[in-house]
Amino acid sequence: MHEYQLKLLNFIKDRRECNVEEILDGTGLSTDQVMWAIATLRDRNAINASKEETLVVELTGEGKEYLDGFPEENLVRSLSKSGQESVANIKDEIGLMWAKKNGWITIEGNMVRLSTEGSKAAAKDFEYTARKALKELGKGGDAAAIRTKYKSEMEALKKRKLIIITKRSTVGGISITDEGRKMLEAEKVEGIGQLTKDIITSGAWKKSALKRYDISAPSEETYSARLHPVREFVNYVRRVWLDMGFVEVSGPIIESAFWNFDVLFSPQDHPTREMQDTFFLSNPKEIGIEDAALLERVKRMHKSSWEKVWREKLAEQALLRTHSTSVSAHYMYRFANDVKSEYPLKLFSVGKVFRNESIDYKHLAELIQTDGIIIGDNLNLAHLIYTLKSFYQNLGFDVNNANEFMFKPSYFPFVEPGLEALYYDKERKDWIELVGAGIIRKEITKALGTKKTVLAWGAGLDRLLFRSLKIDALTTLYKNEIGWLRTRKRLEL
Amino acid sequence: MAIVTFNINDFGFKDREELKEVINRIGLEVEEVKGDDILIDVTPNRPDLLDFYGLKRAIDNFSGKKALVEDYYSVKNGAQIEIEVGSGVGKIRPYIAAFVAKGVKLNERKLKYMINFTDKLADTYGRNRKKMAIGLHNYNVINGNLVYDASSEGKFLPIGAEVEMDFDEIIEKHAKGIRYSNTIEGKGKRVYPFLKDSEKILSMIPIINSKATAINEKTSNILVDVTGTSKKTVNDTANLLAASLMDQGGEIFPIMISYGKKSETTPTMGYREIKTSLNKIDATIGAKLTESMLVGYANKMGYPASKYGNYILVKVPPYRLDVLNYQDVVEDIAISFGYDRVVPVPVRGVSVGLPGDLYEYGDEVARYMIGLGFTEAINNYLTNDETEFSNTMRVKSDDIVTIAYSKTESITMLRSTELPGLLQDLGRSVHEKMPQRMFEVGSVFDVRDGKVHERVNLAFVSQDSKVNFAEVKSAVASIMAYLGLKYEIGDDDDPAFIPGRCAKILIDGKKRGVFGEINPAVLENFKLMEPVVACEINLVGEVSYFSD
Known part of the structure; x- marks a missing residue:
């Protein structure tokens, strides 16, 4: 008999009827071990047991996100600051729907306003019953007890796909049978269990039988220490670029507006340069532009193409880069007419970029982007399209199938012509953007001091990573829950 | 990007798919068709297409529904008032x-x-x-x-x-x-x-x-x-x-x-003339196009055009506010030609891929940590004062990179150390099996004399009922031997650690790291219930870009 079975039988032999909890406490075995012992002992008629049903509630990925605040709560909180908002400006339809259902808002014509109830709900100390219920369920308490308290909330949470309710059957009324007692008796016969150095070297194993083990007994889980999936994925992308003959470069995430925007032909009054979308810094506030001649050329570029006024102060604003194209810009400048280099120069970078977003399970403030440039002569759209097709083919896309992969015209201020590659997502039944690309405008290469042609592109990697990890919330990636890190499957690329 | 909504029937297309195809081909994106409403995403360079009539004009030109009339959009009357x-x-x-x-x-x-x-x-x-x-x-x-x-x-x-x-x-x-x-x-x-x-x-x-x-x-x-x-x-x-x-x-x-x-x-309403050499067009698109083809492609995009020696002369209508010079015209001709008709060509010349030193170094350290039994964590750079200072009981520094305005309240600064992130990660994993060992290798930031400094640190934590100072000390010795760094240790008083169970790592007499047992008050702040030992070592003292 296996030690788990033995422990269980010994524990119940002098007791009348036990349940699983008592056996867990009494034997020190794990749930898996106890359940296995019960199942195998019952098969051999060593114990009697009856079935009991319990409810098990699990939070979905979205449900876990909601623990920090439901969309309707976020909505009324932001409304309590702004007072009112037009329906068109409210992107979160779920929040809008539930806030309305709860009577927290009124919609008159186009405008959404807080109701009295809504003002209460926007208060800091407001306890939203839906969230309370979700929180208790998340703790893994007795679901049946929680259901008596929050019946309607649980129904709603289920409908909103925030929780999954499953019925699980467990056993109770466990008692030993005559057959079980016989087995315990038989166990008293001697034999060698765990081999030891003494048993091996003394030859004792020759004189006594080695007991047979039950090989179906459960074993403890072991986990390997592992690299983070982001590193594994980034390394894969890096290897593809390296195999294609590209040289890896990198650059700072803290930049001046000059390198992030001005050099790349983005007009100084462009909406993306507002606080709303970009993380500007309060320390340091400014980053000086060291090359006065470059500054002068960029200034001239702006004044001849955009507004008559170009302010150096605005260009000096310190920010977190919004794209890694800023790294490409630095390298265009650095390799401008560099006589030592052999053209075409093929460079790539992978790094973080930042967006001033309200973080939820679909939006991150920190994203990973890969950028690339080819600097040389006689480069054209045909080369750009070839390079991007090769890259995505290596990442597993069927690039020659027009129903799965395509290029279309697009607009980015720093390239002309501009294009993007898209793939068809079968689950979402929609074309999804993979990469923005183009030929860098002559105004820019001229300001950076090169007569070469530059092909350039920038691609977000998060969506692809998300896809290959099969996770349902983007934020899972950076929460570093060790249970997930230990048990996640290998990346499927 | 701006989304515009029009009635799909107003465009006069019997086949909706055909209309969507044309809209895609001129570089816009059909977001959605809801009943008779068509929602289109217009790129910010084309304000003329925010207008139904501007969009219809572009679609009709592209699909050949409307013949171009030279100088059509001009003022023919005298001033009124x-x-x-x-x-x-x-x-x-x-x-x-x-x-x-x-x-x-x-x-x-x-x-x-x-x-x-x-x-x-x-x-x-x-x-x-x-x-x-x-x-x-x-x-x-x-x-x-x-x-x-x-x-x-x-x-x-x-x-x-x-x-x-x-x-x-x-x-x-x-x-x-x-x-x-x-x-x-x-x-x-x-x-x-x-x-x-x-x-x-x-x-x-x-x-x-x-x-x-x-x-x-x-x-x-x-x-x-x-x-x-x-x-x-x-x-x-x-x-x-x-x-x-x-x-x-x-x-x-x-x-x-x-x-x-x-x-x-x-209004001024003039057509601007832009001259573009045929060579330049071919050299950008990577296809050989005849002069008459080029004129046709230009017409499809709404430009009256004509041949002019080795050039093609296009007239830019007054509503095209985005056209700055020949590059924009070349793009329109490429769009008109069709990106799907460009035959891909490999870039000539052999080149050898070369990985970046900084990334490779981090990668090597990460692999060594895996061997020691630590699982990798990657945390956000963006964090807040509470995690960084209050929870670790460390004194708030003025030398940190701070954010002027964030839409997310929990973002106020860039991290200057990796340890708080790892402690926070452990706090999310209290119900998981012990021991829990995690590490992170990545950048941290601070500001000195108004300038940003980026460093690369390695931090690791180990949590279990039996962890102690000796365990972390031996891990430090193993890592430093691998990196080939000679170091000494000395007493340290980092408030995140227990006094008397905290050591600093000195390399050439300079403090480059700290390790020890985490203070129970800090454990409490991060909602941790088992003892934790931790270490943070500075691997790269100053990251500098764009220099050999």
């Missing part, structure tokens, strides 16, 4: 362009298209009306010449109100006044731009128009005024609107704008 620009607007909103469109055929839907278009245009291209705003008036009720000026006082019955209001009241109480009050600058007594005719105020600019001159679906003669702080934007917008109204059956009558001694007539 005059607008005198007063000195009041000189410093606040100096520019105005205006014209009258006569014989415009409106109906309810067309009126809605026009209002939506001008609103969207003023919000995006006009930067929420600050840089540029548009006024539309019923020309039939306008009396005599107009004055564009600014004053602190004025009273009229604005759209959306029942009684007359003065300028101050509109700013304080009227919905539009509240929304666009930021367009009015200046200290002390504020002055407001307005437009008036010989007897009445037409509008308070760029806030609200008067009810007296409001347009409706029966209006056929429309006065359009465009005002703003950028002369180019104001004139460009007037051209855009004039073209749109011509497509709606209107005839354009210019207006003379008089700035004291100087005067000019708007």
Whole structure:
């Protein structure tokens, strides 16, 4: 008999009827071990047991996100600051729907306003019953007890796909049978269990039988220490670029507006340069532009193409880069007419970029982007399209199938012509953007001091990573829950 | 990006898929078709396509439904009336362009298209009306010449109100006044731009128009005024609107704008000529195209074009505000040719891939840590004071990189150390099996003498009922031996650790790291219940980019 079975039988032999909890406490075995012992002992008629049903509630990925605040709560909180908002400006339809259902808002014509109830709900100390219920369920308490308290909330949470309710059957009324007692008796016969150095070297194993083990007994889980999936994925992308003959470069995430925007032909009054979308810094506030001649050329570029006024102060604003194209810009400048280099120069970078977003399970403030440039002569759209097709083919896309992969015209201020590659997502039944690309405008290469042609592109990697990890919330990636890190499957690329 | 919504049947396509295909091919994106509504994402370089008539024009040109007429979009009539620009607007909103469109055929839907278009245009291209705003008036009720000026006082019955209001009241109480009050600058007594005719105020600019001159679906003669702080934007917008109204059956009558001694007539409506060499086009697209093909491709994008020696000469219509020079024309020809017809060609020359040193170094360290049994964590760079300082009981430093404004409350700064992130990660994993060992290798940031410094650190934590100082000390020894770094240790008083169980790592006499047992008060702050030992070592003292 296996030690788990033995422990269980010994524990119940002098007791009348036990349940699983008592056996867990009494034997020190794990749930898996106890359940296995019960199942195998019952098969051999060593114990009697009856079935009991319990409810098990699990939070979905979205449900876990909601623990920090439901969309309707976020909505009324932001409304309590702004007072009112037009329906068109409210992107979160779920929040809008539930806030309305709860009577927290009124919609008159186009405008959404807080109701009295809504003002209460926007208060800091407001306890939203839906969230309370979700929180208790998340703790893994007795679901049946929680259901008596929050019946309607649980129904709603289920409908909103925030929780999954499953019925699980467990056993109770466990008692030993005559057959079980016989087995315990038989166990008293001697034999060698765990081999030891003494048993091996003394030859004792020759004189006594080695007991047979039950090989179906459960074993403890072991986990390997592992690299983070982001590193594994980034390394894969890096290897593809390296195999294609590209040289890896990198650059700072803290930049001046000059390198992030001005050099790349983005007009100084462009909406993306507002606080709303970009993380500007309060320390340091400014980053000086060291090359006065470059500054002068960029200034001239702006004044001849955009507004008559170009302010150096605005260009000096310190920010977190919004794209890694800023790294490409630095390298265009650095390799401008560099006589030592052999053209075409093929460079790539992978790094973080930042967006001033309200973080939820679909939006991150920190994203990973890969950028690339080819600097040389006689480069054209045909080369750009070839390079991007090769890259995505290596990442597993069927690039020659027009129903799965395509290029279309697009607009980015720093390239002309501009294009993007898209793939068809079968689950979402929609074309999804993979990469923005183009030929860098002559105004820019001229300001950076090169007569070469530059092909350039920038691609977000998060969506692809998300896809290959099969996770349902983007934020899972950076929460570093060790249970997930230990048990996640290998990346499927 | 701006999303516009139109009725799909208005484009006159029987096959909706064909329409979607054309829209895609000219570089826009169909977001959704809901019933008869088509939602289209318009890129910010093409304000002309925010307009139904602009979009229809582009689609008809591309699909060959409409023949191009040379110089069609131009002014053929003489100036109708005059607008005198007063000195009041000189410093606040100096520019105005205006014209009258006569014989415009409106109906309810067309009126809605026009209002939506001008609103969207003023919000995006006009930067929420600050840089540029548009006024539309019923020309039939306008009396005599107009004055564009600014004053602190004025009273009229604005759209959306029942009684007359003065300028101050509109700013304080009227919905539009509240929304666009930021367009009015200046200290002390504020002055407001307005437009008036010989007897009445037409509008308070760029806030609200008067009810007296409001347009409706029966209006056929429309006065359009465009005002703003950028002369180019104001004139460009007037051209855009004039073209749109011509497509709606209107005839354009210019207006003379008089700035004291100087005067000019708007809209300007000229076609610009751009000469592009045939070689340049071939060299950009990577395809050999004949001259007559090029002319055809240019026509499809709405440019009248002709051959001119080794050049092709295109005429840029006045509504194309995005075309700066030949590069933009080449792009349009490429779009017209079709990106799917470009035959991919490999870049010539052999090159050898070369990984970046910084990334490789981090990768090597990470792999060594895996061998020691630590699982990798990657945390966000963005964090907050509470995690970084209060929870670790460390003293708040002024030398950190701070964020000026964040939409997410929990973001205030960039991390200057990795340890708090790892402790936070452990806090999310308390119910998981022990021991828990995690590490992170990555960048941390601080500011010294006004300059940003980026360093690369390695931090690791180990949590279990039996962890102790000796375990972390031995891990440090193993890592330092691997990295080939000679070090000494000394007492340290980092408040995140237990006094007397905390050591600093010294390399060449300089502090480069710290390790020890985490203070139970800190464990409590991160909601941890088992003991934790931890270490953070600075691997790269100063990351510098763009230097050999």
